[in-house]
Amino acid sequence: MRVKGKIVVLTGAASGIGRSTAILFAREGAIQVLSDINEEGLKKTYEMIEEGKDRTTIMKVDVKNPEEVKNMIDITIEKHRRIDVLIVNAGVVRVGPVETFPDEDYDLLIDVNLKGTHYTCKYAVPYFKKQKSGSIITLASVAAHIGQVAHGNYCSTKAGVLGYTRALALDLAPYNVRVNSVSPGATDTPMLQSDVAKQARDRSVTYEEIKKEFEQEGVMGRWATPEEIASGILFLATEESSYMTGADIRLDGGWTTQ
Numbered sequence: 008m009r010v011k012g013k014i015v016v017l018t019g020a021a022s023g024i025g026r027s028t029a030i031l032f033a034r035e036g037a038i039q040v041l042s043d044i045n046e047e048g049l050k051k052t053y054e055m056i057e058e059g060k061d062r063t064t065i066m067k068v069d070v071k072n073p074e075e076v077k078n079m080i081d082i083t084i085e086k087h088r089r090i091d092v093l094i095v096n097a098g099v100v101r102v103g104p105v106e107t108f109p110d111e112d113y114d115l116l117i118d119v120n121l122k123g124t125h126y127t128c129k130y131a132v133p134y135f136k137k138q139k140s141g142s143i144i145t146l147a148s149v150a151a152h153i154g155q156v157a158h159g160n161y162c163s164t165k166a167g168v169l170g171y172t173r174a175l176a177l178d179l180a181p182y183n184v185r186v187n188s189v190s191p192g193a194t195d196t197p198m199l200q201s202d203v204a205k206q207a208r209d210r211s212v213t214y215e216e217i218k219k220e221f222e223q224e225g226v227m228g229r230w231a232t233p234e235e236i237a238s239g240i241l242f243l244a245t246e247e248s249s250y251m252t253g254a255d256i257r258l259d260g261g262w263t264t265q
């Protein structure tokens with residue numbers, strides 16, 4: 008068991024990459040606090056955990072709301088006295104050309120992807136500093152590294168996550184706390200499926216055509232499974248990555264290598 012007894016806090020655990028990560032970490036022995044804005048999805052994740060339900064707490068948390076995020080961290084500390092691994096995974100995507108991009112959609116992207124990442128780190132950092140140990144893992148994206156058609160607003164938030172992660176790594180290095188990100192490419196989750204469906208509607212082509220485009224972005228010619236991204240997150244949570252901080256792992260099937 009690679010994270011046996013580690014206290015793990017994970018946001019966005021009700022779906023996709025977060026759900027697969029929760030299931031993997033449970034199998035690997037973690038004691039987890041899983042949160043999401045979607046309570047039904049969170050309950051389903053809990054049900055899907057085969058080993059380690061007794062080590063798992065679920066909590067409805069909206070990462071846009073600093074009080075709810077602070078409460079999640081406070082409850083974790085009350086219950087477990089420390090946090091070993093913080094996985095800042097909750098995210099949203101909205102796509103469309105910048106000239107017609109709704110302001111409220113951009114607000115949502117910034118509030119969840121950027122400010123949500125900040126709040127989640129903000130309230131946990133004092134405990135990490137006190138402990139002088141731990142690993143923080145954020146979710147960037149290929150969209151942080153390259154441009155994607157009709158993704159300008161999303162790209163700007165994910166590039167922001169990458170910058171935030173690097174800077175926080177510097178702040179926390181003296182405290183023996185590592186901060187890294189993963190950058191998934193096209194990963195088969197409800198988020199990507201909705202992104203593809205919206206682009207198909209906007210461009211009046213079929214879902215399958217857009218799906219094929221995404222598959223061909225990576226040199227491996229297929230989407231990732233959420234489990235493949237969870238594996239990278241697990242690596243960053245363990246001592247196997249003990250000399251990595253401020254780094255980003257591109258799990259993108261070669262998309263950004265071409």
Ligand SMILES: NC(=O)c1ccc[n+]([C@@H]2O[C@H](COP(=O)([O-])OP(=O)(O)OC[C@H]3O[C@@H](n4cnc5c(N)ncnc54)[C@H](O)[C@@H]3O)[C@@H](O)[C@H]2O)c1
Nearest residue numbers: 019021022023024044069070097098146148193194196198
């Ligand atoms: N799927 C991909 O192709 C892909 C690629 C690159 C990066 N990512 C990133 O990976 C992360 C996970 O994405 P996914 O593909 O699993 O998406 P997903 O939509 O399947 O899961 C995202 C989860 O975040 C939750 N969430 C959204 N807003 C929230 C809020 N305000 N508070 C709390 N939880 C909230 C959702 O309810 C959902 O359960 C995101 O940060 C995403 O940007 C995904």
